[in-house]
Amino acid sequence: MTILVTAAGGQLGHLVVDALLRRGVAPEQIVAGARTVSKVVDLADRGVRVVPLDYDVPETIAAALDGVDSVLLISGSEPGARFEGHRRxxxxxxxxxxxxxxxxxxxxxxxxxxxxxxxxxxxxxVLAASGVPAVVLRNNWYAENYVADVLRAADTGVIAASVGEATVAAASRADYAEAAAVVLIEDGHLGRTYELSGDHAVSYADIAAAATTALGRDVAYVPLTSEQLQSGLAEAGLDAGTIGFVSAMEDGIARGVLSPVHDDLARLIGRPTTPLVDALGEAVSAARVAG
Structure with missing residues (x-):
C-alpha cells in the first residue's frame, strides 16, 4: 500500500504524514506531495518519498500518482480559486x-x-460522479484559526467579531489529521461521508477565556455589528473584496453554520477531541516560538 498526501508542505498535510508514521506506516509507503518541496525536507530525512505536486500543474499530479494506491486530497488554500485544482x-x-x-x-x-x-x-x-472510490471528511473549523486573534489580543486584550453569541464546533488541526490517517489506513470507510467536529461547540467568549489562559492576561470578547467590522477592516487597509469575504464569513458563523456537534471525529480517532484551551494554547506557544 502506497499513500500520497497532497499539500504535505502545509500544516494539515504535514500532520497527516506524522500521524501515518506514528500509526506504523513505513516511510517508504508514504509519498509527500508539495508545491514547495523545500517545506518537506524534514519528511525526506525521515525516509518519506517527496515529490513536487501543484494542483495547477497537471503533469505534477500525474507523476505524483504513479504507483499510488490511496490519495489524500487536501483542499486548496485559496478560497474562490481551488475547485479547478481539485477537479484535476x-x-x-x-x-x-x-x-x-x-x-x-x-x-x-x-x-x-x-x-x-x-x-x-x-x-x-465531481468526486461522486467520477466513480473513484472515495471517503469525504467534512472538517468543521480549526481551533488554530483563532491564533492570529489571540496574538493580537496579547496587545489589545480584546477579541472582536461580528458573530454575536454564535458557537463553533472547532477541533484541533492535529485531530483532523489523525482522522485522515485513520481512514487512509483502515478498510471499511469507502463511500462514507464523515461530519467531523470538536466534541463541544464553543462561543467567542469561550475563545476569549482560552486566550486568557494562553496569554496569561485578561482577554474579553467584544461583539461587533457587521458595519463596525467592515469599517475596522477598511481602516486596516483591506480591499473591498477581502472585506466582503470576511464579513460574509462572520455572517455565516453568526447564523450558526459551524455550530453542529458530531461524534464522528472522536470515534475515528478513538478518544475525545482536544479541548479548545489545550489546542489553542499549544498553537499560540508554537507561533510565538516561530515568530
Missing part, C-alpha cells in the same frame, strides 16, 4: 486507477449557506 486531482486519480481518494471538505458542505461551501460542494459532486 480527481480526474488524474481516476485515470491512474486510484483505489481510495480521501477529500477534506467542509462541515455540511452540501446544505449550508456559507461563503466557503460552494467549492467544497462542487468538489464532492
Amino acid at each position: 486531482v480527481i480526474e488524474a486519480a481516476k485515470e491512474a486507477g486510484t483505489a481510495k481518494l480521501v477529500y477534506t471538505s467542509l462541515a455540511h458542505a452540501d446544505t449550508i449557506d456559507f461563503v466557503l461551501a460552494p467549492e467544497h460542494k462542487q468538489t464532492e459532486e
Whole structure:
C-alpha cells in the first residue's frame, strides 16, 4: 500500500504524514506531495518519498500518482480559486486507477449557506460522479484559526467579531489529521461521508477565556455589528473584496453554520477531541516560538 498526501508542505498535510508514521506506516509507503518541496525536507530525512505536486500543474499530479494506491486530497488554500485544482486531482486519480481518494471538505458542505461551501460542494459532486472510490471528511473549523486573534489580543486584550453569541464546533488541526490517517489506513470507510467536529461547540467568549489562559492576561470578547467590522477592516487597509469575504464569513458563523456537534471525529480517532484551551494554547506557544 502506497499513500500520497497532497499539500504535505502545509500544516494539515504535514500532520497527516506524522500521524501515518506514528500509526506504523513505513516511510517508504508514504509519498509527500508539495508545491514547495523545500517545506518537506524534514519528511525526506525521515525516509518519506517527496515529490513536487501543484494542483495547477497537471503533469505534477500525474507523476505524483504513479504507483499510488490511496490519495489524500487536501483542499486548496485559496478560497474562490481551488475547485479547478481539485477537479484535476480527481480526474488524474481516476485515470491512474486510484483505489481510495480521501477529500477534506467542509462541515455540511452540501446544505449550508456559507461563503466557503460552494467549492467544497462542487468538489464532492465531481468526486461522486467520477466513480473513484472515495471517503469525504467534512472538517468543521480549526481551533488554530483563532491564533492570529489571540496574538493580537496579547496587545489589545480584546477579541472582536461580528458573530454575536454564535458557537463553533472547532477541533484541533492535529485531530483532523489523525482522522485522515485513520481512514487512509483502515478498510471499511469507502463511500462514507464523515461530519467531523470538536466534541463541544464553543462561543467567542469561550475563545476569549482560552486566550486568557494562553496569554496569561485578561482577554474579553467584544461583539461587533457587521458595519463596525467592515469599517475596522477598511481602516486596516483591506480591499473591498477581502472585506466582503470576511464579513460574509462572520455572517455565516453568526447564523450558526459551524455550530453542529458530531461524534464522528472522536470515534475515528478513538478518544475525545482536544479541548479548545489545550489546542489553542499549544498553537499560540508554537507561533510565538516561530515568530
